[in-house]
Amino acid sequence: MKTTTPIEMDALVLTERNSELVRARMVCPAPAAGEVLVRVKASSVNPLDLKIKSGQC
Numbered sequence: 001m002k003t004t005t006p007i008e009m010d011a012l013v014l015t016e017r018n019s020e021l022v023r024a025r026m027v028c029p030a031p032a033a034g035e036v037l038v039r040v041k042a043s044s045v046n047p048l049d050l051k052i053k054s055g056q057c
Helices: 047-054
Strands: 008-013 022-027
Touching: none
Parallel strands: none
Antiparallel strands: 008 022
16 A cells, blocks of 8 residues: 655644644654654644643643
């Protein structure tokens, strides 16, 4: 099975504390020798992410 590396991915980006998470298109990293790139279909924001976002950490 031949797979291709996606060129872009969606990401939630936090630019500074106490700001909103913003959905952005970002360039996918290319795996280096000995590395793999895993395709993720779904993800979530965990409580630590929200604490960092609000400036609690």
